[in-house]
Every structure is written in structure tokens, then in C-alpha cells.
Amino acid sequence: MGERSERLDRAVSHAYGLSRSVSQRVIKRGQVSVDGQVIPDPAFKVKGSSSLSLDGDEVGVTEAFTARVYMLNKPEGYVSADKDRNLPTVKGFFSQEVKSDDLHCVGRLDADTTGLLLVTDDGDLNHRLTSPKSGVIKVYEALTRDPIESSYVKAFASGLKHPDEHTRYRPAFLSVTGEKSALVYVTEGRFHEVKRLFECVENEVTQLRRVAIGALRLDDNLDEGEYRLLYDDEIELLFKKPEGYTDPAQNN
Numbered sequence: 001m002g003e004r005s006e007r008l009d010r011a012v013s014h015a016y017g018l019s020r021s022v023s024q025r026v027i028k029r030g031q032v033s034v035d036g037q038v039i040p041d042p043a044f045k046v047k048g049s050s051s052l053s054l055d056g057d058e059v060g061v062t063e064a065f066t067a068r069v070y071m072l073n074k075p076e077g078y079v080s081a082d083k084d085r086n087l088p089t090v091k092g093f094f095s096q097e098v099k100s101d102d103l104h105c106v107g108r109l110d111a112d113t114t115g116l117l118l119v120t121d122d123g124d125l126n127h128r129l130t131s132p133k134s135g136v137i138k139v140y141e142a143l144t145r146d147p148i149e150s151s152y153v154k155a156f157a158s159g160l161k162h163p164d165e166h167t168r169y170r171p172a173f174l175s176v177t178g179e180k181s182a183l184v185y186v187t188e189g190r191f192h193e194v195k196r197l198f199e200c201v202e203n204e205v206t207q208l209r210r211v212a213i214g215a216l217r218l219d220d221n222l223d224e225g226e227y228r229l230l231y232d233d234e235i236e237l238l239f240k241k242p243e244g245y246t247d248p249a250q251n252n
């Protein structure tokens with residue numbers, strides 16, 4: 001495999017936590033050097049082995065390429081998007097140092113859903129986590145309006161059909177934890193999926209919190225609105241089975 005190369009503006013944005021437009025500005029002003037030579041072209045391709053310098057602050061480009069994955073404990077009332085006309089977005093929680101135009105939410109949580117949200121500038125990882133094909137298991141803690149009946153377990157496992165939707169939901173694993181509480185494990189990630197599954201059985205979700213993605217649980221040490229970087233081994237956990245998970249086919 002050839003050595004990876006990257007546009008200079010993207011590498012500067014990663015390395016120094018600047019937005020793409022600010023990176024382009026500092027490059028055009030001649031504040032950025034690559035291997036000791038000023039390069040005023042934002043589209044210039046830099047190699048992983050090069051070193052970058054912004055106003056004399058030098059970093060290796062390989063470091064600049066390292067993708068970042070954050071876990072955020074999302075509070076209620078925030079939108080999982082870059083911009084919204086009515087509500088604040090989760091991007092506002094990130095400090096100026098780490099914020100960049102390349103950071104995007106991994107899938108979406110509804111504004112009233114809380115808990116584990118991943119935010120990354122690794123587009124490839126984002127796709128692998130959100131594509132229904134990859135079957136990554138998302139775990140939600142749901143509280144409901146009416147008692148949860150034991151018959152729901154089989155119904156969720158069979159792949160429910162919502163009256164407003166054309167296609168059935170994929171089988172989901174439901175683990176009842178209380179009279180009106182359950183853990184729901186889904187692999188599809190469709191719009192309002194958990195709320196709609198409960199609508200299919202004529203119940204209603206009153207509170208929803210995502211507690212895990214794959215075998216990675218939300219860090220208990222993060223207060224609402226706090227975030228931290230994931231370690232490499234935690235990224236691998238995202239693709240593993242969560243604790244307590246049973247393939248819904250076995251409940252069918």
C-alpha cells in the first residue's frame with residue numbers, strides 16, 4: 001500500500017483543531033510550512049511522513065491524520081446534527097480546541113433521547129457503524145407509559161410492522177427489566193426506531209436513553225454534556241456483542 005497522503009488544509013485542521021476555513025486562511029497567508037518549506041496552497045498533498053508547522057509549532061503529519069472518535073453523554077433537548085434552526089446542537093459541547101468542520105455525529109439520537117452519542121471525523125468508521133448492513137447493535141433503556149407485557153419479547157423478535165411504514169423492522173431483542181422498563185437491542189437504526197417498535201404494540205416510550213453501542217457502554221464518569229476520546233480497543237468493542245444480548249432469532 002502506498003503512503004497515505006492528505007490535503008494540506010485537512011491535515012492542518014486535524015493537527016491544530018482549526019475549522020477548514022481557518023486552516024485555509026492560515027495556509028494562504030503563508031503561516032504553514034511542510035518539511036520546512038512554506039506552502040501557501042490548501043490543496044497541496046502532504047504525506048504521512050512529512051512534518052507540518054504552523055507559526056513554528058511543529059507536528060508530524062501522521063499525528064494529524066489520526067482520526068478522532070469521541071463519546072458524548074447527550075442531554076435532553078439537543079439535536080444530533082451540525083446545525084439546527086430551533087434547538088441547540090451537540091456540537092456546542094465541544095471545546096474550540098477539538099471542534100472542526102469534519103466532526104460529525106455517528107447516526108442520530110432524537111432531541112429528547114439521552115445517553116451515548118459518538119462524534120467523529122472518521123467518515124469510514126461513521127459509515128461502518130451506521131450502515132444497517134454492518135448490524136452494529138445499539139442498546140437503549142426505555143421507560144414506557146403502560147406495563148410491558150411478556151408477549152412483547154416474541155413480537156419484537158419477529159420483526160414488527162408499523163402501520164405508517166412500508167417495511168418491517170428487523171428482529172429486535174427485548175429484555176424486560178421492570179414493570180415499565182426494558183432494554184432494547186436494535187441493529188437497524190431507523191428513524192424513531194425504538195419509539196415506533198413500542199407503538200407497534202400499542203404502548204409508548206416516555207423516556208429513552210442509549211446505554212451502549214456494541215460492547216461499549218457509556219462511561220459512568222461522564223456527566224451529561226461531557227465527552228472524551230475513545231481508545232483504540234474501545235473502537236473494536238463497538239463491533240462486538242453487548243453484554244446480556246441474545247440473538248432475537250432464539251426468541252422467535
Ligand code: URA
Pocket residue numbers: 108109110111113191192193194195196208
Ligand atoms: N430510537 C428512537 O426512537 N429514538 C432515538 O433517538 C433512537 C432510537
